[in-house]
Amino acid sequence: MPTSENKKSLLKKFIAIILGFGPGIFAIGYTIGTGSVTAMIVAGSKFGMQLLWVLLLSCLFSGVLMFAYGNYALITGETALYGFKKHLKFGKVLALLIIVGITFGQWNSLMGILGISANIIFEILAANFEGLIPYKYETVLITAIIIIVIFYLLMLVGKYTFFEKILVIFVTLMGLSFVLSLCFVQPLPADVIQGLIPTIPDVPGGKMLVAAFVGTTMASATFLSRPLFVKGKGWTIKNLGQQKKDSITAAILIFLISATIMAVAAGALFHQGKVVTQVLDMANTLEPVAGKWAVSIFFFGALSAGLSSIFPCLLIAPLLVADYQSGVLDTNSRQFRIITAIACLVALIGPAFGANPIEVQILSQVFNVFVLPIVILGIILMVNSKKIMQGYKTGVFVNIGLYASLLFACIISYNGVLALMDYF
Structure with missing residues (x-):
């Protein structure tokens, strides 16, 4: 029987492992939010495991890109966009295009996230107060306004880190709920193996989901923010090994x-022919495990993922601008307040027009892929310059990974254009 002291020491070790996990935790925070949860559930319900190969490639290339951007920061001591502006011939234009592209994608995503979060709160309220059901639009819009105003005020008082810690716990609970349900609702091993064979579903919306998958998993914001988080961790050129492990683990x-x-x-859902099209449909995912509790458990987790995604989405534009200026992100500056205020107003467009937040979320992930080739090309040029990298040579396998990810990003971007043409 383990003594209470042994239990305490095991708990301390577990906490130490979590705290020891470096900037990769931010990569997971940026990548796994409402956007990726929505994309994975919609894909799983529509196509089973058919898009597993897209996910595998996206995560493989994400690891390579996190490693390359992290190494660049540790060796040069510079952030990414400032480096593009300083060292590349058309770097200034490239950096500005990246800022505009990522901000557009993230603000679109913010619209979907806010819509999903407000809809979740409406569903919880409607379950308890049936009189609200005829006033869905008004309730969702008022809820969205309240959420975004609260988050804007929290950002102005600089309480981000405190709330991030709480929201990370919520997202962890959501992750655990899916792992628990996997024990009860297992996909067929044959489906998993088949999912690793590259195919694009030949149905309406198939191309869109492939692009959304890459947009949410190979998120440009994750790589560009990597140097800032690596520097924030206090890592130096001595931590190259640690940085590599951190990228792989993430x-x-x-x-x-x-x-x-x-x-x-x-x-x-897939084998029962149930497809996710509305926010309430997503709760069906947990129904086989949790029964009547499915809605509450899932909504709590999805709401947590949504709220934890609002902070990074609001932060990304001022973060990229600060990176470009090679300054420190000052949350008290006038620039910060204006940019985040615009982001909050953009976020309300979806709920104001009564748009389906699931569709908005998938669309926003598609837009994210268009800036990806530029982000990859930029880092390829930087890490292969001996002058910039101060004599440090980038390995052959890393370069193969970078060029393969560039080719993959270009194919997916082309696929995204076709998907949007079909959609509109």
Whole structure:
């Protein structure tokens, strides 16, 4: 029997492991939010495990890109966009295009996230107060306004880190709920193996989901923010080995969590022919495990993921601008307040027009892929310059990974254009 002291020391070791996990935790925070949960559940319910190969490649290339951007920061001591502006011939234009592209994608995503979060709160309220059902639009819009105003005020008082810690716990609970349900709702092993064979579903919306998958898993914001988080951790050129392990661990965890969510949706919904189109449909994913508690458990987790995604989405534009200026992100500056205020107003467009937040969320992930080739090309040029990298030579396998990810990003971007043409 383990003594209470042994239990305490095991708990201390576990906490130390979590705290020791470096900037990769931010990569997971950026990558796994409402956007990826929505994309994985919709894909799992529509196509089973058919898109597992896209997820695997996206996570593999994400690991390579996190490693390359992290190494660049440790060796040069510079942030990414400032480096582009300083060292590359058309770097200034490239950096500005990246800022505009990522901000557009993230603000679109913010619209979907806010819509989903407000809809979740409406569903919880409607379950208890049936009189609200005829006033869905008004309730969702008022809820969205209250949420975004609260988050804007929290950002102005700089309480981000405190709330991030709480929201990370919520997202962890959501992840655990999907792992638990996977024990009950297992996909067929044959489906998993088949999912690793590259195919694009030849149905309406198939191309769109492939692009959304890459947009949410190979998120440009994750790589560009990597140098800032690596520097924030206090790592130097002595931590190159640690940085490599951190990148690999983050990529593996993103794959495992995302694949688990997809597998649960495939096992619970795909073979029954149930497809997720509305926010309430997503709760069906947990129904085989939790029964009547499904709605509450899932909504609590999805709401937590949504709220934890609002902070990074609001932060990304001022973060990229600060990176470009090579300054420190000052949350008290006038620039910060204006940019985040615009982001909050953009976020309300979806709920104001009564748009389906599931569709908005998938669309926003598609837009994210268009800036990806530029982000990859930029880092390829930087890490292969001996002058910039101060004599440090980038390995052959890393370069193969970078060029393969560039080719993959270009194919997916082309696929995204076709998907949007079909959609509109």
